[in-house]
Amino acid sequence: MAELIEPAVKGTLNVLRSCAKVSSVKRVVITSSMGAVVYSGKPLTPDVLVYETWFSDPAFCEESKLWYMLSKTLAEKAAWEFSKENGIDMVAMHPGWVSGPLLQPTINPSLEPFLKIVKGAESIPLMYYIWVDVRDVANAHILAFENPSASGRYCLVGRVLQFSEFVKLMRELFPNINLPEICRDDHPFASPYMVSRERAKSLGINFTPVEVTLKDTFESLRASNFFNI
DSSP states (O other): OHHHHHHHHHHHHHHHHHHHTOTTOOOEEEEOOGGGTSOSSOOOOTTOEEOTTOOOOHHHHHHTTOHHHHHHHHHHHHHHHHHHHHTOOEEEEEEOEEEOOOOSSSOOGGGHHHHHHHTTOSEEOOOEEEEEEHHHHHHHHHHHHHOTTOOEEEEEOSEEEEHHHHHHHHHHHOTTSOOOOEESOSSOSSOOOEEOOHHHHHHTOOOOOHHHHHHHHHHHHHHTTSOOO
């Protein structure tokens, strides 16, 4: 727990303290996570629409041992408090499960489930992912920096998609890849729900279709020799 929480909180505050010392810094855009938004303890059902006004509950995260979500929640809370006390114009971005083409030579944790599927996984996890393209996330940060009217929090989720739906799309995009047919268990990890995209769209974000993200992601993985199918 401490190895996640302390670096998240202290690292965020260290950056903000440095910014507070430089008068030419007019705005700070921080990268948070949907993990700091959706874990409030409220049921996430198909009729639920998550807004930027939602905040994850630290007590619920701790009780559920959701340490990554707790670290993001506490780091954002500390950032807002520090920014208010020191007159910093801060904007927070909350991306979901980030996917897309690689820039670095190593694979990041968010893409590991994809790689397992194409490299011989025997079953499909019954989970829902809140997908967003990495290029949309990067663009959102730039727009928040450049647009004077940008403020507060922005949820960055292109689509909520079950992993089995992802596999179905993969079959359509790459019919030569041998993908699993069997779901891992009888009950999904979480129910489907919706995330509001209105504030993100007001900033100028046009979310990349998940089909494009998946195609570009796997072509990038293949080009980097993570698999050779």
